[in-house]
Amino acid sequence: MTEVKLPRRDFLKAAGAASAAGAAAATGIAACSPAAETAATAPPAEPEIWLTLNATEAAFVKAVVDTLIPADELTPSGTDVGLATFIDRQLAGGFGNGAKLYRSGPFLPGKPEHGYQLALSPRDFFRAGISEANAWTTKTYGKEFDRLTVEQRNEALTAIETGKAQFNGGFTSNFFFDNFLQLSMEGFFADPMYGGNKNKVAWKMIGFPGLPASYREEVKTYFNKKYDKEPQSIADFS
């Protein structure tokens, strides 16, 4: 495993112009994953466009989702299944801007059991969290998260998950991680129309068939029997 050699701005320019597979190779991550082997035959991917994430945030999100969902024989990497795109779209839309979030003050810390109590919209919470995470990895490893090796990413993300990484933004690293993980899981398992779960890979991985119209007979005929059908998404029914 090698470290990232390209400066981020060049990398992002390359990512925007080249295929996603090429971009993945440029990160130095996919080079040792099965996904890279199929790069030659993969169709040209869409250009990377971010609705709200800035370049630093996009690089962080891609690196984290690739750590959460590494490419293996089950699925391509988090970025390649569209998780970074999903997170960007969610943060740019109603959810990110605080729809259905009670936002009147005063804002007090409360107990964990009180749930989210910050004054920040989810978009700004992610902005703050990414900044804190990068500050911590810079202090600890001398680099922002996306420049770390795979081993370092796993180690750093574990520290963030368990609260061992020191955050100074008014919330703990594990709180940030929990929210990041939840949004990533939503993207991984949601209908592909939202940008994640590309080609229904997460549904295929676990054997969720999506949304057939009816199991009226199947509930009996498939009792304790494997239901092995190609998953159907909302687009397949539209």
Place this chain on the structure above:
Amino acid sequence: MVTKLKEVDAVVVGMGWTGAILSRELTKAGLNVVGLERGPMRTPRDDFAIPAIRDELKYTNRHELFQDTAMETVSLRHAMSETALPMRRHGSFLPGTGVGGAGSHWNGATWRNLEVDYVVRSHYTEKYGRNAIPADMTVQDFGVTYAELEPHFDKFEKLCGISGQAGNLRGKKIDGGNIFEGPRANDYPNKPLARNFASSTFDTAARSLGYHPFPQPSANASEAYTNPEGATMGQCVYCGFCERYGCESNAKASPNVSVLPVLLPDPKFELRTNSYVKKLNYDRAAKKVTSVTYVDTRTGEEYEQPAGLVILGAYVFNNTLLMLYSGIGTPYDPVTGRGSVGKNYCYQYTGAGVTVFFEDAETNPFMAAGAFGTIMDDFNGDNFDHSGLGFIGGGHISAGLSNGRPIETRAVPPGTPRWGKAWKEANAKWYRRWFNVAGTAVNYAYRDNYLDLDPTYKDALGRPLIRMTYNFKENDYKIGAFLSQKSAEIAKAMNPTIMTEPRFRRGDYDSRPYQSTHNTGGTIMGTDPSTSVVNRYLQSWDASNLFIMGASVFPQNQSYNPTGPLGALAYWSADAIVNKYMKAPGPLMQA
């Protein structure tokens, strides 16, 4: 400026289950009824259709059909000494909004309470002595009995086309049904739903240990059905998108499917959506509500709607808020124990059990209905001897998967990491091979668990939020330990590949993970005006033309889901209004 409208016979606040039922019964009795619903219109054709309805992110995670917490929520503190903070987004419970209310996005578990559930205080005192009920446990009798409610349960079951198996038909116990249920005059309108691997495996194991499992009574129709109102239901297709979703097959009973198709065309009924009732206008001297003030949420304009009769059919929190904010009745004071508005807030104590994993099974969790499990009541109510146990009440134990929606409903064996390759492999292996065996317990009332007006936080109309002072208590933890052990014993008899340690909720009530939308109390019913808000007919002690519906009238919460019991109470109250109150308007019970 407030526009004053022409008086109508009756105004109904909220168009969920109870609002729809009362509107129907009152129009049938000849009254002109206006229904006020804060949310939008929702019809199965436009709002519950496939493929859009099968969108887990939108409906489960982004709360498409639920009350908008940007507009209003409740605040929470665990003890009177603490400062309450608002629940800034939904978690633990999911109140509805819009036509149909939470009745459009429920799972469909439809119960009759046990006979003992109506007489909790008198039964346990009589049987186990004066000390059986702790001093600070403020449980009360309902003031109405199961026998009185039986015909009204029957009516609600027929309205909903409930699928189930009777266990006590006019006193005759029937194997395969719930032998602990009170006697019923009639069997369920529809036969039970099909069983899946989880519910079937649980049934066999529970039976092998001498217990009495039975199919969950369900508002998911096992057959196409026409109810006595003439509304039709389709047959359940086991799609696994029930709770949090509308039903595209019209197979799940809801106000939208079961009542509104006959109510909406009735010229005696007028539905006004986007009409958010802010306040009841109270004439203290006359002990009557003269009108309701509501806001048109499209324009912000306020209207005053005078009415002869006022039915409060909002959710638990809004029923209580409207009483407190309008100054009707005496607010509950937990220090002196005086007053009753806000008293006896209760919830549901869920998830006391284990998760089992079967290496070679195919549970097909996605082929499911909302109310689809196998249940046993051997440790519910007082169906077992409580001597020496240190708690009263109990819970029903169940198994079955109501869905396989993958964002929400996955389990992996203990010790699995939360991400990475090993996490992926565990999900690929176990997603279709697990289920829970768990108890759902009663939640009894305590002196210092209550609702009042928050001193700091406001809703979008400028009213205080409801403040919930609430925590689980010793009785809950003891039942939790008991039910989790019993669940583990049954689970062990299934011989699973992996079984988790028995677990139950400990520590402070947590507003984050979903537990149930079974909030109760705040405007409780009874026969004594000093300890209840409404009398046994659900009529306000302080305003004889005001009747309050829903689970806010439960003096404490039983182990069962509240919709069946509150449906029966709605019909019971409607019967009293039509056959007693309308003939001689005034208090139906003397204070």
